[in-house]
Amino acid sequence: MAEAQVPRMETREIAPDIPSGLELGLRNYWYPVLRTEELPSERPVLLTVLGEDVAVWRDAAGRPQVVHDRCPHRGVRLSRGRILDGHLQCAFHGLRFDGTGRCTLIPWEPESSRLKDEVRVRAYPSEELGGYVWAYIGDAERFPPPPLAAEVPEELSNPEEFVWFRLPTEIWDANWLLTVDGGDAFHAVTLHADSQSTPSENGWKGGTIDPSDVPLADRRVKIVDTPHGIRGISVDRDGEPIHHGHLTRDIRGERVALPGIHTNPISAAPGAEPYAARLWQFPLDADRTWVVRFLTWRARTEEERTRAREIFEDVALPRVRRVSDEDARIAAGLDLVAARSDEFLFEPDMDLVRIRRRLRDAFLAQRDGERIPLARDAMAFPV
Ligand SMILES: [Fe+2]
Known part of the structure; x- marks a missing residue:
């Protein structure tokens, strides 16, 4: 992009050519966050990437999944939870989430309850290639990820x-x-x-x-x-x-x-x-x-x-x-x-x-x- 097209008026710089926030990285790109062998199938892994804690686990098909490491219920780390039926279950009260961030279980609600639709955890697209687990850390709805x-x-x-x-x-x-x-x-x-x-x-x-x-x-x-x-x-x-x-x-x-x-x-x-x-x-x-x-x-x-x-x-x-x-x-x-x-x-x-x-x-x-x-x-x- 030509420099003239970049709007710079409201941007605070912490040093020349460093807009505030860039020190924590460029979101909306693919990152090799783990090597394949560093992600076991039986338990989630906590990682800090671009200043944010995320929980990473393998779903029922062995595919990596990445979500923000906080249960939306009471803020407990999801990386301290269990993997059950391929979903990540909060250790505290048992809310369960899939890799898209959707809540799939509130253990005290009937299966048919729609209350689940009202809680979500932020999720990041993830894939495995070449011996690495890749995560697209960013806002996938606003900036859809390109094919890895x-x-x-x-x-x-x-x-x-x-x-x-x-x-x-x-x-x-x-x-x-x-x-x-x-x-x-x-x-x-x-x-x-x-x-x-x-x-x-x-x-x-x-x-x-x-x-x-x-x-x-x-x-x-x-x-x-x-x-x-x-x-x-x-x-x-x-x-x-x-x-x-x-x-x-x-x-x-x-x-x-x-x-x-x-x-x-x-x-x-x-x-x-x-x-x-x-x-x-x-x-x-x-x-x-x-x-x-x-x-x-x-x-x-x-x-x-x-x-x-x-x-x-x-x-x-x-x-x-x-x-x-x-x-x-x-x-x-x-x-x-x-x-x-x-x-x-x-x-x-x-x-x-x-x-x-x-x-x-x-x-x-x-x-x-x-x-x-x-x-x-x-x-x-x-x-
Ligand atoms: Fe060097």
Whole structure:
């Protein structure tokens, strides 16, 4: 959406480009709230997402269901209740609800009583795909959810063509807008210099790899403009590139899509098949962020899948663990309002400014009754 179309007059900002409320996330998008194995069939799970407590359970058919975690009767947490006949029953007085939020039982009323129609709990559309439980946190009547497959990475709907490895979900001690800022594409060559660089000459033959032996003091950053946005390339003092996993050519799609999904095409080492790191960062509450990540390889044959697993286990996984720690530590040292109110931005930061404004515009558009969908190719496999 063009900036001029966004009404901004009545919007209070808590810092430049952060309208009040955006610190708790963008509603009306699909979020990977749990990994499949984290949702048992016998009991509900309590989750906090975008600052709101929700109860998640599996219905009689095993499908995930998500509702606001308060019984409309006396406000007790539904996540402390029981699953009976596939519906969630409040532990306190036994009101029962289905996944649409409809009350299906008031235990002291006759079955025929219509009193049930007068109480509802807020419900969120939910689905399972690719090893994740997805929830559309928002107002589904006002902003009907798009089909899940249209707004998540294409590989999740294509298991014959791709293999992906899910990482354990993390919680970072920082506001989500700071963690999205932390995904700019020119910090990696500095912050992750030890954990991500590799010798440039030798092709990967299997096994772990050592970091580049170019001394840190001799490393510089070259900024390049790519179809995938601005990127930083690691070079030595003579301008010779140091292998850092950064791919700069033949990349499709957007690096950061709504509601803050990062796609990073990585080459773990020279000669190793490239993969895409997919990363969601969304608020738990105003001070903590859910970090959900998986790595995908294009792999059709058993041989390609085995090779992808070797790259994942030997090189990518140990690296992602270190990289993630490094990123989490940077974000956790920041206060949102202070950080965003006092900055000195350089030319390579302009990508970040565009991403911040896209999040802001998507937030403001919803106040105006419009939901901005993901760009059409945003979730295409990037390499
Ligand atoms: Fe990073």
